[in-house]
Amino acid sequence: MDPLGDLLDGVRARTAAFCQSVLRPPWALRIVDEAPLALATPLRGHAWFVPDDGEPTLIRTGDVAIVQGPQPYTVADDPATRPELYVHAGNRLVTFAGEDITASARIGPHTKSLDVRAGGDGPDDVAVVASGTYQVNSYVSGRLLASLPTVLRVPREHVQSPIMDLLAAEVERDAPGQQVVLDRLLDLALIAALRAWFARPAGDAPGWYRAHGDPLVGRALRVIHEEPARPWTVSNLAEVSGASRAAFARRFTDLVGQPPMTYVTHWRLDLAAEAMRNSDATLESIARQVGYANAFALTVAFKRVRGTTPQRFRTAV
Numbered sequence: 001m002d003p004l005g006d007l008l009d010g011v012r013a014r015t016a017a018f019c020q021s022v023l024r025p026p027w028a029l030r031i032v033d034e035a036p037l038a039l040a041t042p043l044r045g046h047a048w049f050v051p052d053d054g055e056p057t058l059i060r061t062g063d064v065a066i067v068q069g070p071q072p073y074t075v076a077d078d079p080a081t082r083p084e085l086y087v088h089a090g091n092r093l094v095t096f097a098g099e100d101i102t103a104s105a106r107i108g109p110h111t112k113s114l115d116v117r118a119g120g121d122g123p124d125d126v127a128v129v130a131s132g133t134y135q136v137n138s139y140v141s142g143r144l145l146a147s148l149p150t151v152l153r154v155p156r157e158h159v160q161s162p163i164m165d166l167l168a169a170e171v172e173r174d175a176p177g178q179q180v181v182l183d184r185l186l187d188l189a190l191i192a193a194l195r196a197w198f199a200r201p202a203g204d205a206p207g208w209y210r211a212h213g214d215p216l217v218g219r220a221l222r223v224i225h226e227e228p229a230r231p232w233t234v235s236n237l238a239e240v241s242g243a244s245r246a247a248f249a250r251r252f253t254d255l256v257g258q259p260p261m262t263y264v265t266h267w268r269l270d271l272a273a274e275a276m277r278n279s280d281a282t283l284e285s286i287a288r289q290v291g292y293a294n295a296f297a298l299t300v301a302f303k304r305v306r307g308t309t310p311q312r313f314r315t316a317v
Contacts, residue, residue: 044128216252
């Protein structure tokens with residue numbers, strides 16, 4: 001499987017809070033929905049994304065912004081505009097004074113369209129922003145998200161996909177199955193945006209992502225991901241890659257940023273954490289699925305790397 005397929009498998013838009021907002025300047029929205037991940041694109045005009053602990057990022061018409069939560073952030077027509085409205089989970093709009101104005105902001109029959117009159121009533125400089133949120137239910141996906149900035153901007157010329165147009169059209173409809181369609185379109189939009197971002201000539205893709213394209217290391221990464229339970233060693237991974245043990249280990253470490261067996265261990269433990277979070281399988285069963293002889297061996301590795309036992313981890317989830 002390719003790196004995006006592996007690492008985005010646990011990032012899903014489920015019952016996505018997707019909407020299209022008409023924003024009249026001056027406007028500023030304080031996003032407090034605690035979503036782990038959000039995607040937004042101006043269909044018209046522009047928007048500034050202002051994280052509390054980072055630099056403002058300008059997103060123009062057709063650009064795509066991917067924002068990591070759950071910390072609050074501000075979206076505005078200008079970084080200096082102070083928020084007057086707070087966006088809570090489910091696109092609920094609340095004023096600074098605590099008044100819920102969600103119902104009055106709906107546009108006609110479209111429950112996913114909002115008209116936010118934070119400023120004037122004129123047509124000049126009106127922004128139309130489409131946005132949606134994701135739930136991240138995968139520890140494996142954390143490998144990808146940890147490599148991204150808080151606000152990632154993908155320029156419109158790099159997003160070679162009609163997905164955003166389809167999203168904008170779908171939100172205006174009122175048809176059976178619309179929620180499922182929006183969820184799947186958001187999944188595709190995220191993949192298209194990240195693929196475009198990583199593919200840039202000056203892309204800041206992490207080492208493990210770039211290593212998937214290497215003829216030696218990429219082959220090893222694919223078999224590690226596909227068969228985590230195999231008793232991998234540096235020697236048999238080198239054999240799979242068609243290189244000597246020393247040459248393979250050196251190249252793997254240089255490209256990925258950690259030795260082969262360290263990567264194998266972390267991958268297995270991520271998969272184990274995923275299984276503990278999302279299934280009722282026994283620890284013994286999970287241990288065998290990810291390449292450990294028994295629950296005791298998994299517990300020793302898990303505690304050494306993550307600082308806690310699987311039992312405590314599972315109880316805390």
